[in-house]
Amino acid sequence: MKGDMTAMKQSQIIIDYSVQPAINKLHGSVQVERNQMYEGYLILINGENPIRKATDESMLVPLSSVPHLRVLQEGMLLENTCLQQLVNLLQHCQGLQDIVMVSGFRSMEEQQHIYETSLRENGAEYTASYVALPNQSEHQTGLAIDVGLRRNEIDFIAPSFPSSGVCQAFKKLAADYGFIQRYKEGKEFITNIACEPWHFRYVGYPHAAIMEQHGFCLEEYINFLRKFTYSGEQLCIERDGLKTEIYFVPAEEGLMTTIPLVKCDFYQLSGNNKDGFIITAFHRKGSLHRECFS
């Protein structure tokens, strides 16, 4: 059925733990705790905004549960939706044979170990460019994956992921499945990380596509979203009969923040790991009472 979420292409479906049905499709509000600001698909992790809340490991799924997925090592884990969408992306770009999963979820201890080993083996300059400090790595969220082109020797820190062939096909389709190349060339002065063609971060639909369209890195996108508010203008996207409104709600001073909700069929809430919350409100075709402005 057209307009039915389940009938849509997998790449555009958002089924995950943070999607909530709206309350009777009316304007309403929800109360969230301050520490919810530190979780969700849009959390910004960098030197200024370290991880403040340990990942809920019950949301992690072993990569070994997916048949035909090539992994560099056993025991790799990723957040559930991130893994599902990664597999959909690999299938679509026909990369299951030739793209290897190099590194997924890392505990704080693992990140510490990787950092110290790289410091010893590669020196300070190289490590500062490519390895995040413990609690500053997106890998600790389960929402980041390093991928490499299959070959005999794969570098764990900096796997080869060229802009050609199947890797290029993966890159081109990544945003459709909610992934961004997190550290791009030309954004080093913002991210403080060298260009990493192999590191992909899951942010979900439609955020990855918007970032790609505007050429934003995550730092820029989180900042861009500040101008969209509940009482002002929302960022409005329409695709395949699904209308989406996005806006930012700053965290209140106290323990709780009241999040006002626009009329919608369902919504997703994510913290930005900085100072507030991002609401992504979805409207199935025919159910939207307002028109998109932008």
Ligand SMILES: [Zn+2]
């Ligand atoms: Zn990485």
